[in-house]
Amino acid sequence: MIKIGILKEGKVPVDKRVPIIPSQAKIALDKFSDLEIVAQTSDIRCFEDADYANEGVKIVQEVDDCDILLGVKEVPIKNLIANKTYLFFSHTIKEQPYNRELLREILKKNIRLIDYELLTDQSNTRIVAFGRYAGIVGAYNGILTYGKRYNLFRLRPAHECFDLEDLKTEYQKVKLPKIKIAVTGGGRVSKGAMEVLTGMNIRKVTPAEFLTNLYDEPVYAQLNSRDYNKPIAGGEFNRSEFYEHPENYESDFLKFAQVADVLIAGAFWDPEAPVLFKREDIIRPDFKIRVIADITCDIEGSIPSTKRSSTIDDPIYDYNPSDDEVEAPLKDEGNITVMAVDNLPCELPRDASTDFGNEMVNNVLPHLLGDDEQEVIKRAVIAENGRLTERFQYLQNYVDGN
Incomplete structure (x- = not known):
């Protein structure tokens, strides 16, 4: 059984978007027999806790027991849980100075970071985006x-x-x-x-x-x-x-x-x-x-x-x-x-989340929960086992503060 947690967005200013909307969570649960999805309780989402609960998604306070955690924007450093797989927009691949500490903490906590921006098909076309x-x-x-x-x-x-x-x-x-x-x-x-x-x-x-x-x-x-x-x-x-x-x-x-x-x-x-x-x-x-x-x-x-x-x-x-x-x-x-x-898509969070979630369920989850034969997930992993992956070695100087 693989357990996915939908995170409460913690970045300020507030972001109301979600990576998967309630009806799509139900589709994913029906599609993948060994999958459980929970949602961290949130009072800021464009879809309410009750909307998720009505589709069979359990509402929880903590997500420490999840294997994979889905967010939208960068997860606040204090909220990162060690030894988990995270998917969110990390804004680190252009060596953005404001997220250096975030990437350092991800490496320190042995987190596997998958960046949505890097999820592409074999022709290098992005498969999920806002x-x-x-x-x-x-x-x-x-x-x-x-x-x-x-x-x-x-x-x-x-x-x-x-x-x-x-x-x-x-x-x-x-x-x-x-x-x-x-x-x-x-x-x-x-x-x-x-x-x-x-x-x-x-x-x-x-x-x-x-x-x-x-x-x-x-x-x-x-x-x-x-x-x-x-x-x-x-x-x-x-x-x-x-x-x-x-x-x-x-x-x-x-x-x-x-x-x-x-x-x-x-x-x-x-x-x-x-x-x-x-x-x-x-x-x-x-x-x-x-x-x-x-x-x-x-x-x-x-x-x-x-x-x-x-x-x-x-x-x-x-x-x-x-x-x-x-x-x-x-x-x-x-x-x-x-x-x-x-953060323009935040102005129409319901529609933006619906489009994004469709792409998540159809284009990403089959690779994330399957064998990743086409290396869709592998290409998007920035950090794993406490190290930068081969493709992102160029970020080492950035991490070191050089």
Whole structure:
């Protein structure tokens, strides 16, 4: 018998999401005969204890007797239980300094850490993620911010909507002038963002049309890496080479910044890759973008105006490019208004958890509870037996504080 415990989220600010919703727990219990699932009692989840109990999941105070523990965000260091298998988003693989102590404690306590972000199929495609809902809420927040900045319309914040269907009822309030919106990325995040823009009846155009045509209505274009990066040495963009050697490329995004009013940034960014644009570019008179919804939220990463993350309760701030400083939102017409909430799916926790849980039950549990023939779990293990696994040896210096 394998016993799985669904953890109460302990990270602040509060996260209402769950890795598996009650009805999915019941599906898993029916599917795997040697499985028991319990849920740690919680007063913050988007699904109540009673919802789990009604599906045959026992509600418990402590989870010390579980073999596998499922969370969403990082587990607080004081709550880590030695010699267990944990699954959560650890935010350690980019050597994030704020989680160094977390990884040290995981190694010290002989914990097997499986990171959701690393769970992929054999073609290296992620099999479980909240990306779609990050895109949905990020694009919605971007349009909400534009409406607020120019006093055009007022939308309810996403977190005040019961679920996605409720959120969609706000779309009819959106009345945009003939602006251009650039969406970067080709994955789940950008697809989620485009769902919203299309739902708001904003027309999609090609990158080439976006650059050259004038429209009597709002439009958006989806930009992939090839659209805004070019080889330093000249010649054609090569996708494989770009991902293997991003240092050989430079940004070609400025041509889009000269015609776009809004940027919705949903592309994964490698620190070795070119930044989208620089502070010096923003202060050029032909830089047109005035609202940025940075879904990726890489602090001082590819977008220089993302100086810090924002929160669900306080989602926007202004960036003053002349002084390179953050200011109060909607303060000055020359500033850029930035939305950089770093936990966007939390604004629609019920829908986001339902999608994520489906992927957990269908794509992850069969490998986690089976023989892992395809090494789906093995590839996602960062730490085991008190050591970093072979694939993550590069994190040793980070752990050592070097």
